[in-house]
Amino acid sequence: MSPIKARCGLLVVALIVALGGSVAVAQNLDQGKPATKLFAESCASCHRSPRGLAKGRFHLTLYLFLQKHYSSGSSSAWALTSYLESIDSGKRVAAKPAAKTGAARSRLLRPPAPVPAR
Template identity: 55%
Template sequence: MELVSKPVSLQKLWRRLVAISAICVSIGGAHAQNLDQGKSGARLFADGCTTCHHSARGLSKARFRLTLFLFLQDHYATNSSSAWALTSYLESVDGAQHSRSRDAAAKPSAPATRTLRPSIRPPASVPEH
């Protein structure tokens, strides 16, 4: 028995290729997963940012929350939820640093806690002769 292949029309070949491509895309899309899902901001920073940034301090300094989020979403985060988590973490680190510096400025230093004498004193009594 001789196997002779029939010529396949170009239109049928195109249909088959489109169908196979659609199947591959749907299978591949169904198995894709977000590796950053459920990670805290601290974990996201540790996993992706510590290569270049040794500390999170100062990274959100002088930036609006929205612009920081958009920057992180465009350049570093895989999705919007991880960008928000990372934004919140960076702001919390800088917020804690700012509140400590404000608290330190509001509290007097240890030597200044003693009772201070007024710098202006009444004149000394004049000795009588």
């Protein structure tokens, strides 16, 4: 092998290493975000609320649709799917009822006013 061919070969190998050596690593920007924030960032621009978005859909098909079209990864698609289904199935945590004041409590205990005669 001649020295010119060896140098050309070495140059080609050096170019391949230089161009292929620095591989970019993708970063999942949605990782660790709660489902409510994921909905607010990706869905709220078109949908006012999450109610009804999962109604009548199978869990797997909703997950696959969200993964393909709206989320950056499988974990965020799964979180969105679970969130949307929890909203539509009524599994949400109910808010604590407000403490009733004395006036409000007495209105509840009092019978309604009689209907005036005509």
